[in-house]
Amino acid sequence: MSSVIKVLLAEDQGMMRGALALLLGLEEDIEIVAQVGDGDEIVPQALAVRPDIALLDIELPGRSGLDAAADLRTRLPECRVLILTTFGRPGYLRRAMEAGASGFLVKDGPVEDLAAAVRRVLAGERVIDPALAAAALSAGPNPLTQRERDVLAAAVDGATVADIAAKVHLSPATVRNYLSAAIGKTGTRNRMEAVRAARQNGWL
Amino acid sequence: MSSVIKVLLAEDQGMMRGALALLLGLEEDIEIVAQVGDGDEIVPQALAVRPDIALLDIELPGRSGLDAAADLRTRLPECRVLILTTFGRPGYLRRAMEAGASGFLVKDGPVEDLAAAVRRVLAGERVIDPALAAAALSAGPNPLTQRERDVLAAAVDGATVADIAAKVHLSPATVRNYLSAAIGKTGTRNRMEAVRAARQNGWL
DNA sequence: GGCCTGCTGTGACATTTGTCTTCCCATGCC
């Protein structure tokens, strides 16, 4: 391995971002060429600096890291994507794979894993926690339809049926139907539990 | 300053904990003498290694970092406490001060702040983000009574009135009364919004 | 063409939730 690995790092928490950048910078074969704290900056920055690998958090201000990953796949196909997230949710992993990510790492693990994962991804490997992969397979695909997700997502902060109806441009009666369907499919008793369950599985 | 600053680090996210430990370890005058990922281990570890300062996250498995801080105040008074948290919630800051913390840092800021804050706390200063202090003062104290907090906390995951009543050993009618009071005091429209608001302010 | 699925909408119904008023009882304060 002769040349240095160029890394783009997207992470919203300043202290985490700075710490990871410093740590990876200590490795001789790794160089951080861009740091962003907002999902909307990922693609423009990547196009500007052309990194070998993008290290993306999922939950960011602006666009989600998963959306950005899908975009990078088409706009900068030579750039690998390694998702780095707090939550090892089955649905997240599934969506990451569909978005063309080469790896999926949870922030719970030891720091040493990170540089190792970067190198393995660059070597062409797929890096995925085996336990998480098993969970994603056993959990099955997302049972919620697009509309059900929309409505449930609009219900997160305690919005009333009328609020949700206005937000998604549907009749209040229809909103209640979708909520009822989502509650049924998630096996829960009310929308609050349904939201919890959907979040837990990475279905939103 | 002749001797080295001994630091105990409590943080649940493995990667964050490792990264912070490595970073602080790079400073010549700082040594990490203990790392814990569980709130229940803070006090025992502190008593064992007797650090000069404890760097505590608030939201941990086991005991909250705030509870541990209050305990350290009495069990190991010579140990300063610096709270390091994701969420700059007014209620958290207030409770941290009441628990005898010497500083309150949010994880959003740059990493350089951390070592600086540690040194300043050890020098006897109080380290608090001025904007956050202002917010905490303007927000006023927690308006919720103990019971209202209990009931609201039991309502977080979509529990029904009956569930909550069973959990806190109250009559369902009383639970509804408290929920109504909490909704009124938070200026919200339903329990879901009330829970959000209370969380936001660090009142739970 | 038939069949299924998904999206949108209604109306009716039972249940849950939120609000208000009232009550009892203990505590503490003057």
Added chain:
DNA sequence: GGCATGGGAAGACAAATGTCACAGCAGGCC
């Protein structure tokens, strides 16, 4: 003693929520 305060509880009522059955319409599949 007199009196406010706060926790706990009940009942009554209106509003919101969850369920169900049904219906029209589009698209995809065999």
